[in-house]
Amino acid sequence: MRLRNTIVLAVLFILLGAYIYFFELQKEISKKTERLLSFKEEEVRDIILNYPEREIRLQRDAPGGWRIVHPLEAAADASAVSAILAALSASEVKRAFEEKPSQMDLQDYGLDKPEVRVLITLTNGGALPPILVGARTPVGNSVYVRRGVDGGVILTDASILGNLAERDLYNRLNKQLADFLEKEDK
Known part of the structure; x- marks a missing residue:
């Protein structure tokens, strides 16, 4: 038994x-985890970073590099641009709430005057929804984001700010000495 x-x-x-x-x-x-944006880096043609005090426009170069086209014309640091695109494509939606946020709600989340607004145009002529990055959460490990001007409030990892919050144009310039010397010889 x-x-x-x-x-x-x-x-x-x-x-x-x-x-x-x-x-x-x-x-x-x-x-499956929902991504903030779904795109491949090679599909991106233009990036516009709108800060409260400045706008930076980046455009893909013919040989595969990147150029800053506004506020000045110069070669861009390809690794800095790749870091921006990687941060945007890898960001996961932790939580979505406030489907139809009011103006007061937007103020609470720092989205009435976002830290940065990101616009991406693809090589096929299409555009991704604009990303508005607002304030950090009280704990600080997440940030409030809005996908599109009519979208709800989304919570994503604050690491996205590491690459987007860099407002200094100098850090986006290509600093390779060989490029400067090559242009000087011409």
Whole structure:
């Protein structure tokens, strides 16, 4: 009788393990994280970064590099531009709320006067919805974002600010000495 009980318990344990594996764990794997924006870096043609005091426009160069076209004409640091695009494409939506925020709500989230507004144009002529980055959360590990001018308020990781909040134009310039020397020889 004890052997029979042991076999029954073993079968029940195996069935319970199979249930957990096939139904519960697969739900976790199948959950897809929603991205703030969905695009590939090579699809991007133009980036406009609107800050309260300045606008920076970046444009893809023919050989694959990037150029600053406003407020001055100069070669852009390709790694800085790639970091901006990587931050935007990798940002996940942690939480979405305030589907139709009022003006007071926008003030609470720092989205009435965003820190930066990002506009991306694709090579096919289409444009991604503008991203408005507002204030950090009280804890500071997340930031309030709005996708499009009519979108709701979204919470995403504050690391997005690391690349977008850099307002200094000098840090976006290409600083390779070889490029300067090559142009000087011409």
